[in-house]
Amino acid sequence: MNERAASMILGLCVSALLAGCGDPAVTDDASVVTDSGVPTDDAPLASDAPSTSDAPSAARSAGCGLAPPDPFGGVQRSRDFGAAAGGERSYYLVVPSDYDPAVPHRLVVGYAGTNWSGEMIRPYLELEESGSQTIYVYPDLRFRDFEGWGNLGGWLLGPHAAPANGMEDLDFTSALLDHLEAAYCIDTDRVFATGHSWGGDMAAVVGCFLGDRFRAVAPVAANRPYWFEPAGGGEPGCVGDVAVWTFFGQADDHFTSQPSVGAYGIEQDDFWRARNACGDATTDLGFGTDGECIEHGGCREQTRFCLYAPDTGHQRPGYYPLAVRTWFGSF
Numbered sequence: 001m002n003e004r005a006a007s008m009i010l011g012l013c014v015s016a017l018l019a020g021c022g023d024p025a026v027t028d029d030a031s032v033v034t035d036s037g038v039p040t041d042d043a044p045l046a047s048d049a050p051s052t053s054d055a056p057s058a059a060r061s062a063g064c065g066l067a068p069p070d071p072f073g074g075v076q077r078s079r080d081f082g083a084a085a086g087g088e089r090s091y092y093l094v095v096p097s098d099y100d101p102a103v104p105h106r107l108v109v110g111y112a113g114t115n116w117s118g119e120m121i122r123p124y125l126e127l128e129e130s131g132s133q134t135i136y137v138y139p140d141l142r143f144r145d146f147e148g149w150g151n152l153g154g155w156l157l158g159p160h161a162a163p164a165n166g167m168e169d170l171d172f173t174s175a176l177l178d179h180l181e182a183a184y185c186i187d188t189d190r191v192f193a194t195g196h197s198w199g200g201d202m203a204a205v206v207g208c209f210l211g212d213r214f215r216a217v218a219p220v221a222a223n224r225p226y227w228f229e230p231a232g233g234g235e236p237g238c239v240g241d242v243a244v245w246t247f248f249g250q251a252d253d254h255f256t257s258q259p260s261v262g263a264y265g266i267e268q269d270d271f272w273r274a275r276n277a278c279g280d281a282t283t284d285l286g287f288g289t290d291g292e293c294i295e296h297g298g299c300r301e302q303t304r305f306c307l308y309a310p311d312t313g314h315q316r317p318g319y320y321p322l323a324v325r326t327w328f329g330s331f
Contacts, residue, residue, distance in 0.1 A: 058104040064185035081175040092118035104187035111195025115153040126321035194218040211240030224264040243302035251310035269305040
């Protein structure tokens with residue numbers, strides 16, 4: 001373990017009285033166990049995200065000025081996105097009741113974890129806020145046979161992620177963005193992604209391979225970044241530059257092969273620190289215990305990391321919804 005990881009974890013372990021600082025007893029590789037249910041002990045979150053009113057610099061999509069094609073509120077939709085995207089694909093769309101086709105809106109994509117649908121992950125992520133001028137879409141994953149893992153609902157994570165390698169879900173995401181930007185008034189410079197578990201993998205992957213389409217991504221409880229490791233070595237082939245906020249648990253009880261506490265999350269953070277050319281300085285963001293969430297200094301794009309408390313396991317921390325929707329709202 002490097003010095004940065006050791007120092008960060010030591011502060012967390014002391015605050016937790018060393019309760020969760022042993023090697024977690026969990027599974028390996030991608031999210032191959034059905035995700036747990038939504039935690040029930042999170043307190044209601046205040047709606048204090050900043051205003052997202054239209055800015056003069058907003059990049060207006062082709063859908064600005066058009067009548068919305070879908071009902072307001074949550075609605076399940078499907079359409080043929082073309083052969084490369086897997087043909088007929090479905091998604092859960094939430095258009096705010098105060099939608100104004102003259103105002104460019106933010107777009108937030110929320111990716112579900114193993115065997116979950118978009119509609120199921122919606123209340124778990126808890127990102128929606130009335131009056132935020134934001135459209136939310138939750139794509140549905142597809143069940144497939146993964147070599148060595150069996151038949152699971154999961155995501156194909158680009159060219160390097162065997163046995164979950166493939167471009168179909170990246171093409172699906174790109175086609176979904178194209179469709180929504182053509183149908184709705186979206187600020188194409190303010191498109192965001194987040195997700196949990198295997199959906200966290202997908203949020204990280206689009207931040208790399210579709211980095212020219214997303215402004216910021218927030219993967220939660222994702223795997224180690226094997227998706228960015230070409231078999232022959234070298235760079236993964238990321239495009240664009242994105243801000244990244246990685247969330248990972250000290251005692252994630254889903255991954256059993258970590259060599260040290262929080263290792264998979266630290267690997268993710270190290271990848272993005274290098275990708276965004278960050279310096280050594282850090283700032284405590286003030287979430288959880290002291291030093292639990294930090295922002296790296298000197299980065300080309302904002303790069304944040306939370307190694308959250310051991311009692312949360314594989315689930316998202318309670319502060320995640322408000323923290324992330326406020327962060328997305330800051331762009």
